[in-house]
Amino acid sequence: MKFKIVKDTSLSLRSKSKPVTFPISEKDEKLLLKMLEYLKNSQNPAFREKHKDVREGVGLAAPQVGVNKRMLVIYFKSEEEKEVVHALVNPSIIENSLQKTYLLSGEGCLSVDDFHEGYVPRDYKIVVKAYDVIKKEDVMIKASGYEAIILQHEIDHLNGILYYDRINKSNPFLKIANAVEIG
Numbered sequence: 471m472k473f474k475i476v477k478d479t480s481l482s483l484r485s486k487s488k489p490v491t492f493p494i495s496e497k498d499e500k501l502l503l504k505m506l507e508y509l510k511n512s513q514n515p516a517f518r519e520k521h522k523d524v525r526e527g528v529g530l531a532a533p534q535v536g537v538n539k540r541m542l543v544i545y546f547k548s549e550e551e552k553e554v555v556h557a558l559v560n561p562s563i564i565e566n567s568l569q570k571t572y573l574l575s576g577e578g579c580l581s582v583d584d585f586h587e588g589y590v591p592r593d594y595k596i597v598v599k600a601y602d603v604i605k606k607e608d609v610m611i612k613a614s615g616y617e618a619i620i621l622q623h624e625i626d627h628l629n630g631i632l633y634y635d636r637i638n639k640s641n642p643f644l645k646i647a648n649a650v651e652i653g
């Protein structure tokens with residue numbers, strides 16, 4: 471199965487994705503695992519050297535490969551070198567903190583080539599309910615900080631929202647009161 475990352479000019483990135491029905495089809499499961507493999511490869515410098523069009527990423531949602539289904543993958547190594555892996559179907563945020571957070575460097579996206587500077591406000595702590603294709607069970611993910619930011623970025627994709635939609639247009643670097651800044 472070959473797929474291509476679509477850019478933010480694509481309609482699939484501006485459409486609301488449909489829930490996945492259970493049991494999950496083999497095709498959907500394969501796509502999700504393929505997306506995860508893509509992320510892992512994208513973090514390998516030798517792979518990027520060979521595939522010049524591949525950019526490093528930590529999250530990918532199905533609409534980014536042109537499939538409007540509520541599925542996403544996340545892969546990164548935490549500061550303690552702990553692997554964080556999610557391959558989620560029908561994720562939903564069921565709890566969120568009032569406290570906000572944002573990346574001081576701003577956010578990026580594999581589907582966005584242009585540079586959009588500014589802070590992207592996110593909820594600092596969230597609880598996400600989903601079905602995890604790797605664990606093969608329903609999961610409740612309690613995430614905060616960086617992991618919570620990535621989850622919110624990817625879930626936004628399922629609703630046709632891009633990170634730069636959330637940047638304050640008149641003052642992109644407006645400080646948010648009591649927010650946790652992540653450097």
Ligand SMILES: [Zn+2]
Pocket residue numbers: 578579580581623627
């Ligand atoms: Zn993105």
